[in-house]
Amino acid sequence: MSLDQDGSSRNNPVYPHVSSSSPLKDLESGVSGREDGFVDLSRRSSESLHSAPSDSLELLDYGSPDAGLLGQTGPSTSSRRKGCWGSCAAWLSGPQPPRQYRIEPFFPRFQTAPLRLVDRFLPTRSSRVWALVAFHALWALIFLSILHRSVTGPDIPGYGSPVRLSCGAQLWSNSTNCGLNGDECRPFDDASFAFRCPAGCRQTILLEPYTVGDQDYNYRPLVIGGAADAEGDGIYRGDSFLCAAALHAGAINDQTGGCGILRRTGEQSNYASVEKNGISSIPFPSNFPLSLTFERGPIAACRDPRWLLFAISVFFTAVLSLATTSPAVFYSSVFFITYFQVALASDPPFSPDYNEVVSIGLGRFLPAAFVGFAIYYFCVRRTLTGLTAQWEKTVLWLGGCWVGALNTDTFDRIPISRLTPHDIQQQPGAVPALIIIVAILVVALLSQAWALCIEGRLPQYLLLYGVMACAGPAHPSLHPGAALSAGDGAADAAQSAVPGIASGAVHQRHRTLGVRQHPADASRAARGSPAGQSTTQHRRASHQRKQQHHFFLPMLPDDVAGISVLVNDVERFRAYRENESESDAATPFHWTRLRANETEFFRFGYFKTRDLGGIWYEDFTKAGTWLADGSWVHMAPGASR
Template sequence: MSYRLTTDSTLGQCTDLRNVALAVNILATCLLFIVFRPKPIMLYWFLVCIGFWHVALFSQPQQEPPPLDVAFGAFLPTLLVGYGLWRVSWRFTLPAFANAPFEAMVWYLAPYWAGVLTNLTTANIPINQLTADDITQQPGGLTALVIIVLVVVALVVNQVRVIRKTGWLPWYLGWYVSGGLVALALAFLPGLQFRLHHYIISMALFPGTGFPTRLSAICQGFLLGMFLNGVAAFGFASILQTAADLAADGPTGSPLPEFVTNSTTYDPSVPLGNQTIFWSSIPSALVTEGWNGFSLLVDDVERYAGNALNYSLAGLDAGLPHFFRLAYTSRGSAGDFTMPVTLWPNGTWVDPLPGPS
């Protein structure tokens, strides 16, 4: 259901509390570092809880309004993983800054909040999913991936240098090589696609940051924020997913219906209330595949689902532009929708572009 307010409505815009919540939470974390100065492990747990609930309630809730049952369902596993991250990484680094609270605040909090707000800080990076298909289809995706890989490699080389000085390099290499071999084996499982979610990437990189250096602190802050963003916004998604899982609500490659009404046949001299739009029947070849109906979106709201080949425009506001998308349905589920038809108030009909929405 969608709503459109009339010009004489007394209702105003809603209040967006996201920036207020962000300011309060940033201030709270700063005060924890430089004023209250709790024990390192307590400070760590404050960061885990504040970051998780900021994402779950304000910056990137999974639904509107935020589903508390879903958030609490992910919170307990987050605490369990968080304890593991403390054991393998944070407990070796954060205490080293106990006598330098301001420095610790700078090194930890700036990258931490950049990670918590991953949906904003990485919004302009043309990579949606770390899969080969997505990277090749997104304009600039390959270039962005190369830059990210170079940055990660530079950080890894530095951490390898640090680990080598401690004498633990063979031990770390053994575990990372073992993990890489397991990931390689998983990637070749038939019928499934290997998907490195960003919360998994952060978990995998954490052990290599467990050293008392400034760069380790910066990496820990960002990785913790990125981990919390991933699990709070999307849950603990599987490392192996089917093609349908990865497609989500995107195009699936299903056949597309065709509008009979087009820019040539539409008569703008007829009032909108008397207009009817038409589309083609389902080809017999598609009927045998199970496609047996249509779904029509009007202004991105489903207004019709059934077997008819037309839809009356009576009831639509003639003073506003309208958009129509059409899809085949199979057993009540819609396939891909067409690109939108645009009908302007002056009667101009703009045919849809080719391909799915």
């Protein structure tokens, strides 16, 4: 080896790529080598020997021939426990140093082509700002023009502007809201009006058991009757979902919605079940005071614009996604467009006055914007920073965001209404759907955990999820999208759809529901379903004839204000407690059959008074059946609504 005058080597024959002007360093410890250019291994070995932990010494002693003489029997329990916890902590901390996930785009030149076009035609910052403003203004102009034309719509000759209906709109809401004999839901006949239904009403189904006669129905459209009368028009019971009945009758189209003319036809009997246009109706073999039918003939063109507006919004957001790499510009623009697409077109709150819909949407914008900023700052920003895979971002992230934002047309089609044991057991297809959803969530969460572990950020996210888990019992309405989006900071190509879906789902929740001030508990989740056995199990018939039926109802309990009787799902009798002495006497109820030789159904239930006035009804009994031949079929145990 040749040396300079100062004694240092000019070149290193062993490591020729290392500069000889500086001494070699130990690659593990960073300790400088000796002055002669070699690493001082003896000093490192000595230091390592003297600094070895006690556990290592125990292992060395245990493996030595003198272990039996020294009384060693192996590692202590505390040492093994400490080693286990240390291994877990080391695994959770990830590799050292951590690795940063970055999406390496496929065909990078193709994916960055939109960026080169932007650089070519918009070279300055000011030109890009003005182009962005003009871009949003163009979207707003097209969006609002189509929406305004749809809202005003054409008038139907002889009827004027059609009434806007929701998919669950009814003329007769339920058995008790229309009052005695249904007087609060009049008129029953000789009245017509033009209506307008949105698209997709075939998917609107019952979410609670609904009693029709002596049968309970659930998880299906509420369409009762529909068989043609002498004139060929389908006759429906008055408490049917209007838009679903119009679909059943063929008056409107499910894909585009439409307008029609509804005519009340008064009391009818024997609503037969008919399957038409993909909907199977419910039979009812008795009479009801309110019926309806739909006029036939050409109706003015009337289409739901939601899918046209959706296509326009998707096009604008896709162009923006391809043309920008700024996370702030991309996320804020997508949030703004998706918010108003959902709030005003895809899933607006129902109101006959569209000005009220706009007012509600604007009122919920600021709370939703705050939530959107929090998601961007803590979750999305890291994922989008430095991302140049423009097509992958557009397809995976933006596509996932739209899937989550259109929750009513995507995830709501999954046959799970609520995650309660009762609903999962009762709803057809809920158990397989739940298994698939849980499997997908487990895969997504494990993928997120692995990515965060590689980046060395898993411990703090586990702490965050621990806080969420502790807050879960106190706040059961915590949205699953919020839990998923918390761990979406890893820029992994395989997970790009997860943060988009989670962000879109959380945004959609705040667009449609606003900020919920109180968490929903199990009783609120019941939505009025029967909660066990009815308190009116002691009703009995004391005397009957073929066309008359006499009931003597036993004394009222002390905690109720009166008793109500439903006949054919219409409230026909209501008795109040006037004073304590009268509560000991049996309450008589005499009923004459409305139509001879026709089956009728009777249900009984208590009601109570509110502190501020008015009454509310408890559960009713199951229906007792008075057959056409005069015989009586006693009600089954249980409750109904």
